[in-house]
Amino acid sequence: MNKLKIIWNAIIPNNPVLIISIGLCSVIAVSNSVQSALLMTFAFAMVQIPSNIIVSAMRKIIPHEIRVPIFVSVIAAFTTIAALLSQAYFNSVYQIIKLYILLVVVNCIIIGRAEAFAYQNGVFDSFLDGIGNTIGYGIVLVAIAIIRELIGKGTLAGIQIMPESYQPMLLMILPPAGFIMIGILVGALETYLKRKEGKK
Amino acid sequence: MNYLENLLKIFVSSSVINNIILIQFLGLCSYIGLTDSLSSSIGMSFAVIFVTVSSSILAWMIDNWILIPAGLQPALQITSFILVIGSFVGLVEIYIKKASPNLYKAMGIYLPLIATNCLILGATFINSMNKYDFVESIVSGFGIAFGYAIAMLLLAGIRERLRNSDVPAFFKGKAIAFMISGILSLAFLGFSGMIK
Numbered sequence: 001m002n003k004l005k006i007i008w009n010a011i012i013p014n015n016p017v018l019i020i021s022i023g024l025c026s027v028i029a030v031s032n033s034v035q036s037a038l039l040m041t042f043a044f045a046m047v048q049i050p051s052n053i054i055v056s057a058m059r060k061i062i063p064h065e066i067r068v069p070i071f072v073s074v075i076a077a078f079t080t081i082a083a084l085l086s087q088a089y090f091n092s093v094y095q096i097i098k099l100y101i102l103l104v105v106v107n108c109i110i111i112g113r114a115e116a117f118a119y120q121n122g123v124f125d126s127f128l129d130g131i132g133n134t135i136g137y138g139i140v141l142v143a144i145a146i147i148r149e150l151i152g153k154g155t156l157a158g159i160q161i162m163p164e165s166y167q168p169m170l171l172m173i174l175p176p177a178g179f180i181m182i183g184i185l186v187g188a189l190e191t192y193l194k195r196k197e198g199k200k
Numbered sequence: 201m202n203y204l205e206n207l208l209k210i211f212v213s214s215s216v217i218n219n220i221i222l223i224q225f226l227g228l229c230s231y232i233g234l235t236d237s238l239s240s241s242i243g244m245s246f247a248v249i250f251v252t253v254s255s256s257i258l259a260w261m262i263d264n265w266i267l268i269p270a271g272l273q274p275a276l277q278i279t280s281f282i283l284v285i286g287s288f289v290g291l292v293e294i295y296i297k298k299a300s301p302n303l304y305k306a307m308g309i310y311l312p313l314i315a316t317n318c319l320i321l322g323a324t325f326i327n328s329m330n331k332y333d334f335v336e337s338i339v340s341g342f343g344i345a346f347g348y349a350i351a352m353l354l355l356a357g358i359r360e361r362l363r364n365s366d367v368p369a370f371f372k373g374k375a376i377a378f379m380i381s382g383i384l385s386l387a388f389l390g391f392s393g394m395i396k
Contacts (some may be wrong), residue, residue: 024225024228024232025225025226025227025228069283076282079278084275086260099329102325103226103318103325105278105282105321106316112263170276175222175225175389176382176383176389177382178225178385179381181360183371183375183376183378183381183382184375187375188370190373190374
């Protein structure tokens with residue numbers, strides 16, 4: 001029960017993107033097509049889960065004063081691995097979102113989890129926390145990508161979904177719609193959590 | 201003359217056309233988090249301009265003098281750039297602490313945050329991807345940071361006014377900041393196509 005709660009906490013009540021509003025850059029930038037969103041989630045998982053495990057395993061020998069440079073070096077190593085892996089297997093999508101995959105290294109979610117969770121908790125709990133945060137990040141990213149690509153291009157992951165006669169609304173895949181979609185989602189989730197609080 | 205024109209093109213393109221926040225979405229954390237008041241966003245803008253330009257210079261040197269000749273570019277680029285920026289922000293922090301303790305106190309929490317701002321690392325990667333030469337890298341770094349300052353000041357100014365206005369309950373708080381950024385981004389989209 002307690003273990004499940006670690007995952008659940010990261011998905012809804014403490015959703016890194018919508019509630020704490022960190023790690024936004026890649027969410028808004030990459031969410032204009034489902035393929036890029038999936039690749040980004042893959043890269044994020046490849047960095048978040050192993051770096052949480054490593055930081056947690058080494059937490060007793062990391063001196064408190066220089067912990068941030070050590071976290072960053074660990075994260076940088078896994079980011080390089082994730083970038084090279086995506087270049088090898090998904091090159092066409094990788095070329096489009098290259099910059100954002102390289103920038104996973106400064107994603108506040110990953111550094112934040114290393115500092116706030118992995119540095120203080122056991123290896124298995126940190127592993128679960130990594131999974132939870134990946135899901136919390138990925139769900140938001142993919143959900144926005146589905147809406148934006150469906151309305152903006154009439155396709156999902158490159159496959160035509162809407163009927164031929166559908167006029168795509170180009171604005172949805174341009175930058176402004178990313179901000180507006182996030183704004184609506186933040187408003188919705190905050191209102192939901194406030195209502196839930198009010199009922200208690 | 202042609203070279204100067206090229207530099208001007210890079211500056212305009214990196215500051216307004218591809219505005220780092222509103223079009224490329226880098227450095228959003230501080231953009232949303234710090235624009236509550238105009239004064240803190242001004243301080244942050246100056247710090248970001250300073251760090252971005254200096255780390256563009258350092259990263260260019262490391263990239264072109266060490267990594268490319270040694271054939272280490274894709275594997276060690278991320279690690280070395282992040283270490284350059286991290287140590288640089290550390291230096292700036294020490295310098296400001298010595299030079300003006302008041303400014304240090306005012307910016308206390310935000311100064312170390314600059315190291316994890318994706319905008320600065322992004323600027324060094326953009327320079328490296330476009331294979332800019334030394335002067336071009338400096339101009340592009342300055343342009344990017346200048347674009348950041350423009351976006352910060354715009355949003356901070358609007359949000360200061362927003363405090364006294366009647367916002368629908370659904371959008372109270374951060375949500376309205378995102379909606380405004382969407383509209384600002386729409387406005388900046390108008391610059392696209394200015395340079396081929």
